Amino acid sequence: MQEDDLRGLIGRVKNGSMSRRAFVRRMAAVGFTAPMATQLLAMTGAANAQSTAASVPAYGGTRRGGGGHLKILYWQASTLLNPHFAAGTTNQDASRVFYEPLAGWSADGTLQPILAAEIPSIENGGLAQDGRSVTWKLKRGVKWHDGQDFSADDVVFNWEYARSPQVATVTSGSYRDVNVVKVDDFTVRVEFQAPTPFWADAFVGSIGMIIPRHLFRDFAGANSRDAPTNIRPVGTSAYRLQSFAPGDLLRAELNPNYHMNNRPFFDSMEIKGGGDAASAARAVLQTADFDYAWNLQVEDAILQRLEAAGRGRVNVIDGGNIEFVQLNAADPNREVEGERAHPNSRHPAFQDPAVRQAMALLIDRQALTQHIYGRGGPATPNFLNNPPRFRSPNMRMEFSVERANQILDQAGWVRGSDGIRAKDGVRLRFVYQTSVNSPRQRTQAIYKQAAQRAGIDLELKSVVASVFFSSDVANPDTYMKFWADMQMYTTTMPQADPQRFMNQYVSWEMAQRSNSWQGRNILRWKNDEYDAAFRAAEGELDPVKRAALFIRMNDLIVGSNHVIPLVMRPAVSGSVNNLRHVLSGWDQTMWMIQDWWRQT
Amino acid sequence: MTQYLIRRLLIAIPSIFGISIVLFTVLALAPGDPFEELATNPAVPPDVRAALRQSLGLDDPVHVRYIAWLTSMLRGDWGYSFVSRIPVDQLIVQRIPTTLYVIGLSQLVALAIALPVGVYAATRPYSIFDQIANTLAFIGFSLPTFFTGLLLILLFSIYLDWLPFVYRTNIEATGWRWWWEQFRQSIMPIMVLGLFQGAAWTRFVRSAVLDVIRLDHVTTARSKGLPEGKITMRHVVRNAMIPVVTLVALQMPAVFGGAIVTEQIFRVPGIGSLLISAILANDTPVIMAVTFVFACLVIFFNLLADILYGWLDPRISYR
Numbered sequence: 001m002q003e004d005d006l007r008g009l010i011g012r013v014k015n016g017s018m019s020r021r022a023f024v025r026r027m028a029a030v031g032f033t034a035p036m037a038t039q040l041l042a043m044t045g046a047a048n049a050q051s052t053a054a055s056v057p058a059y060g061g062t063r064r065g066g067g068g069h070l071k072i073l074y075w076q077a078s079t080l081l082n083p084h085f086a087a088g089t090t091n092q093d094a095s096r097v098f099y100e101p102l103a104g105w106s107a108d109g110t111l112q113p114i115l116a117a118e119i120p121s122i123e124n125g126g127l128a129q130d131g132r133s134v135t136w137k138l139k140r141g142v143k144w145h146d147g148q149d150f151s152a153d154d155v156v157f158n159w160e161y162a163r164s165p166q167v168a169t170v171t172s173g174s175y176r177d178v179n180v181v182k183v184d185d186f187t188v189r190v191e192f193q194a195p196t197p198f199w200a201d202a203f204v205g206s207i208g209m210i211i212p213r214h215l216f217r218d219f220a221g222a223n224s225r226d227a228p229t230n231i232r233p234v235g236t237s238a239y240r241l242q243s244f245a246p247g248d249l250l251r252a253e254l255n256p257n258y259h260m261n262n263r264p265f266f267d268s269m270e271i272k273g274g275g276d277a278a279s280a281a282r283a284v285l286q287t288a289d290f291d292y293a294w295n296l297q298v299e300d301a302i303l304q305r306l307e308a309a310g311r312g313r314v315n316v317i318d319g320g321n322i323e324f325v326q327l328n329a330a331d332p333n334r335e336v337e338g339e340r341a342h343p344n345s346r347h348p349a350f351q352d353p354a355v356r357q358a359m360a361l362l363i364d365r366q367a368l369t370q371h372i373y374g375r376g377g378p379a380t381p382n383f384l385n386n387p388p389r390f391r392s393p394n395m396r397m398e399f400s401v402e403r404a405n406q407i408l409d410q411a412g413w414v415r416g417s418d419g420i421r422a423k424d425g426v427r428l429r430f431v432y433q434t435s436v437n438s439p440r441q442r443t444q445a446i447y448k449q450a451a452q453r454a455g456i457d458l459e460l461k462s463v464v465a466s467v468f469f470s471s472d473v474a475n476p477d478t479y480m481k482f483w484a485d486m487q488m489y490t491t492t493m494p495q496a497d498p499q500r501f502m503n504q505y506v507s508w509e510m511a512q513r514s515n516s517w518q519g520r521n522i523l524r525w526k527n528d529e530y531d532a533a534f535r536a537a538e539g540e541l542d543p544v545k546r547a548a549l550f551i552r553m554n555d556l557i558v559g560s561n562h563v564i565p566l567v568m569r570p571a572v573s574g575s576v577n578n579l580r581h582v583l584s585g586w587d588q589t590m591w592m593i594q595d596w597w598r599q600t
Numbered sequence: 601m602t603q604y605l606i607r608r609l610l611i612a613i614p615s616i617f618g619i620s621i622v623l624f625t626v627l628a629l630a631p632g633d634p635f636e637e638l639a640t641n642p643a644v645p646p647d648v649r650a651a652l653r654q655s656l657g658l659d660d661p662v663h664v665r666y667i668a669w670l671t672s673m674l675r676g677d678w679g680y681s682f683v684s685r686i687p688v689d690q691l692i693v694q695r696i697p698t699t700l701y702v703i704g705l706s707q708l709v710a711l712a713i714a715l716p717v718g719v720y721a722a723t724r725p726y727s728i729f730d731q732i733a734n735t736l737a738f739i740g741f742s743l744p745t746f747f748t749g750l751l752l753i754l755l756f757s758i759y760l761d762w763l764p765f766v767y768r769t770n771i772e773a774t775g776w777r778w779w780w781e782q783f784r785q786s787i788m789p790i791m792v793l794g795l796f797q798g799a800a801w802t803r804f805v806r807s808a809v810l811d812v813i814r815l816d817h818v819t820t821a822r823s824k825g826l827p828e829g830k831i832t833m834r835h836v837v838r839n840a841m842i843p844v845v846t847l848v849a850l851q852m853p854a855v856f857g858g859a860i861v862t863e864q865i866f867r868v869p870g871i872g873s874l875l876i877s878a879i880l881a882n883d884t885p886v887i888m889a890v891t892f893v894f895a896c897l898v899i900f901f902n903l904l905a906d907i908l909y910g911w912l913d914p915r916i917s918y919r
Contacts, residue, residue: 079684275865470632473659
């Protein structure tokens with residue numbers, strides 16, 4: 001099917017002469033999966049006739065309150081309730097109980113309006129044709145928990161607050177390069193410096209939670225951490241604060257003035273923090289003491305055993321997080337201009353495509369899924385996996401020691417007396433580093449075993465996570481310095497748009513001394529076609545063409561075998577059988593907390 | 601006595617000072633920072649992370665940071681937690697009641713077991729009671745608390761379903777129901793800690809009493825025809841208590857420090873769980889404050905033990 005045919009069909013859905021269902025069927029006939037087809041509709045604006053995202057189920061509550069108490073368990077406790085300071089998921093989730101963004105990301109990667117009256121699109125005039133601005137219409141009649149009115153001033157204030165260097169927010173990256181203008185009391189315009197296809201960043205999702213101007217106005221400078229509202233939030237959400245003990249317990253009660261009908265269902269809720277993931281799983285799945293447990297990083301075999309008690313179920317929610325291996329493009333063992341792994345150096349072994357191809361053939365991803373990760377880690381050949389519209393169909397995963405040996409033999413890498421291959425004085429002996437984490441150490445062991453059979457020796461190294469992932473410039477063991485031959489970790493994809501995700505391999509982002517290793521390209525890989533594709537995607541307003549560009553980027557980086565994707569890391573959580581919730585891999589756990597209810 | 605006290609207190613000042621330098625240097629030399637989660641999040645540009653580090657003063661040299669910490673500490677300002685951005689003293693004060701309640705009670709339980717059992721066993725060495733007490737004590741302190749904790753959870757929470765295994769600070773009940781719920785949820789952590797400590801102390805009390813019971817003044821008291829109970833209490837136990845007091849006094853700071861593992865297992869929001877989460881998150885001001893207070897308490901209780909000696913044994917004088 002050609003692009004023009006596709007557009008014709010989408011046009012027919014838009015003007016109503018073809019049903020969505022028929023469209024999906026036609027697409028399936030030519031090999032498009034159903035989610036891919038619905039997303040094509042969503043992207044091109046045909047789904048905007050509805051007011052909600054397609055993947056959000058209907059709310060089953062019939063009246064406000066009366067639902068009793070909701071008990072949620074996190075094995076990491078929240079410590080503060082200001083979304084602009086929330087460094088981790090736990091604090092973002094806890095803040096989200098009280099604060100709301102203009103819109104959130106639903107499970108299929110489309111937007112769901114929350115404080116916005118509608119999702120901006122070209123059709124409703126919200127999106128500028130040239131992609132240089134987006135106009136948000138705000139919902140009217142929304143009140144803060146203390147009774148004050150919510151208005152465009154609050155939205156503009158959040159922009160000023162988040163971008164201020166004195167406040168030092170975590171969210172500043174999404175706000176400092178845009179300009180926000182108040183059009184009227186219930187309309188704001190976000191202006192971009194260049195045409196921006198990914199316009200749903202500021203004020204959306206975990207980055208976009210809106211804090212009240214009237215309470216934070218006096219704390220928008222160096223005194224930001226003195227604000228009492230940092231731990232006593234006053235938001236717009238369905239639940240308002242009852243009490244908060246940092247590092248332990250958060251309690252909230254129903255907000256009687258909430259702006260959505262019949263919501264929330266529960267009279268009160270709590271989030272208990274602390275402990276460990278395994279016992280959290282037990283408290284929900286086996287004893288049902290709690291209703292929901294977050295992020296169950298527990299062996300799948302244990303989860304299945306607990307599920308057998310029949311009281312709860314495990315939720316696996318797809319996102320873009322991926323566990324992968326990087327083969328260093330630069331040489332970590334030789335100093336060039338006084339710098340290890342200098343971008344101008346070439347790795348002595350990995351510069352040979354045959355070695356990289358052999359390395360990719362030597363990891364048994366299916367075994368990783370089967371024996372280590374279970375439902376929490378489906379094997380994948382792609383770096384960019386989700387939303388489905390960005391998933392490349394071109395990559396294959398193969399595990400074959402035989403073929404790896406063959407390739408290395410052909411390329412002239414000969415086994416020495418110790419069984420390790422070498423060529424021109426370069427031995428295939430690599431330092432393979434990762435963070436301390438039991439599944440990772442087991443993956444290392446599996447990889448090492450297979451590599452040995454192909455005449456490659458892997459020296460395993462593991463670094464404590466708080467060091468490995470720190471931004472400490474003085475430390476030689478951080479993942480961003482990458483002073484090892486290969487390394488493995490999970491990179492997260494918090495937004496449904498891959499632009500921020502795929503900038504990890506553009507040449508201008510190289511991590512090196514001159515930028516204190518703050519660049520995103522820690523692989524130090526350079527490819528002109530990739531750079532060009534990324535530049536094109538940055539300004540490409542046509543969603544179909546843009547998706548094709550990202551798929552091409554995925555094929556380039558994965559095809560080079562410098563990046564070896566292993567398993568996807570969907571979000572795994574547990575809930576009791578009668579709890580009905582709306583979860584999404586592109587937003588926070590609590591992104592639709594107002595829609596949670598209990599079926600009796 | 602007053603002179604002695606003043607001298608001891610003056611000696612304490614340089615030791616506290618030295619401790620703070622060591623603690624601070626070790627923490628400053630430890631690698632890592634509190635922004636681990638930001639690192640793998642592509643939505644946060646790396647320079648934002650660098651700016652955050654700078655705003656917390658993490659890039660300053662160690663001595664500058666130490667002097668800044670010391671001056672604010674002398675002014676009574678404990679600093680801010682990197683992770684929760686609230687004053688450290690607030691965080692600690694919030695944890696103290698639960699810690700004192702759970703850990704304090706467990707120490708009382710331990711004493712209540714160790715003293716009578718230890719003394720009774722020592723007065724009848726190698727009797728059946730002594731043998732049983734000894735065996736149980738051995739078992740008690742060879743099982744680590746994380747193991748007994750999990751065992752109790754499996755037994756009482758999972759199979760019998762009698763007791764909850766998540767400690768809650770907000771029990772929604774009043775009157776006797778509140779007490780009953782509180783009892784149900786705290787009995788397991790208290791017993792796990794109390795029995796472990798009690799087992800160790802029982803052995804110690806027993807040997808201390810055995811040492812004294814053989815001495816001449818006890819034989820003299822017996823030959824005077826004093827009742828056995830009086831001999832045990834006045835002539836044996838009082839003398840045997842001196843080493844026990846040292847041991848118990850040195851254990852008291854632990855009441856403040858909490859029990860890291862047990863608190864983690866039962867989700868008790870005490871100082872121990874605060875410390876471990878601060879360590880995992882590299883939240884230096886909190887680690888510094890907790891360990892520093894802990895060090896001060898050790899010094900204080902050492903002094904207290906020395907003073908108690910004088911009361912227990914009038915022959916000890918303070919000069």
